[in-house]
Amino acid sequence: MIKTEKQGLLQLLKIATPYLIITTVYAIIVLGLEEYFGDHIYKISGQIGSVFGLAVAFFLGFRMNSAYDRWWEARKIFGELTNNTRSFVAKKGNPTTIFQT
Incomplete structure (x- = not known):
């Protein structure tokens, strides 16, 4: 909370x-x-605003791209964790025999 x-x-x-x-x-x-x-x-020249705006746009573009890459990687890891958990739960048999080698 x-x-x-x-x-x-x-x-x-x-x-x-x-x-x-x-x-x-x-x-x-x-x-x-x-x-x-x-x-x-x-x-102040009028071009300063456009150059500054272009720089900010590039900065935000790269930042959003890296954030999306991190989100996608976390989504893949979470999906793998979900699949592993489901397959572990779906195993049949005595639960104590699962951990024995």
Whole structure:
């Protein structure tokens, strides 16, 4: 059984509020500097997003492929275990004679 700590939304807000405030103040400062000094502070090319997206897509593709391979291997092992268990149970005779050599 999985037990989790049940904490409500208020507890989450107590933890997250300082981080939200700091992030908001930082964003306001950056945007204020951008408005005051002009567009030359940061100019991001449109290609950066596509290159980053392509890299993330490759990363996720390889990761999902390895996860599927692990799942398939576990499925084969579990199937073999099930078959062995069924054949062991299906054996007839005295159960004490099964383990004798």
